[in-house]
Amino acid sequence: MIFRLLCGSLLLMFSGIICMSEGQTASAAGSSPVGSKNVTNVETKSKQGSESCVEPAKGPIAPTQQQSSVGETSERPLSMPPMARVGKPAPDFEANAFQNGKFKNIKLSDYKGRWVALCFYPGDFTFV
């Protein structure tokens, strides 16, 4: 469990670092040395036409018709209270994802018009 948490925080560190600045691309995890504390594992050469850079995802997306207090922007709030209720619209979100060998960003609203089973689970490499 502790080992998994440590790995989790290392991975979070890497994923936050990649794609931070415009114009700079990073290769996918393949060539990053695991365990390196240095941030200098970003390559400046980019492959022609490859989508190796994935933007950080927004996380939960607040509904746009929410009333915001004066002076507050309607950009995503830092924390949102639990909103998911059966019978109510599902809260939209954007997340980094891995599918079919590729990284991409996925929004729940991309799936409008289709039935969706949204399945949360505790962790990769765990038992059940």
Place this chain on the structure above:
Amino acid sequence: MDVLAVSTDSRFSHKVWQETELSKMVPHGVPFPLLADSGGKIGKVYGVYEDDAGVDIRGRFIIDPDGVIQGMEVLTPAVGRNVSELIRQVQAFQHVRKTGEATPSGWKPGKPTLKPGADLVDGVWKVWKPEMAF
């Protein structure tokens, strides 16, 4: 129906899990996307983020084509889901959406449905028996 799987692991962990374990359980691995909910932000909004462990527990939401949540089931991590029940529920919700009928307990495609209306008030026993739920 589309499936989206979410955990607090990063997309890199998902990639490695797919390649090293999932592809051994399912040929070529799972076809649906594995989403990264770093920090549990999405889990918090869905009420399944467990603060102490820092993970999303086993919540499952059925969302219809209009984006409305029709059903949810949340379990603690030790017990796995029942996929047949998930499929049964989605079929039931699809039937309800198409026909406006209601599906009684234990309904499966082909079994009798209930047509809500004034006639059925105090009359369900005439058209449905508890044994039909199994």
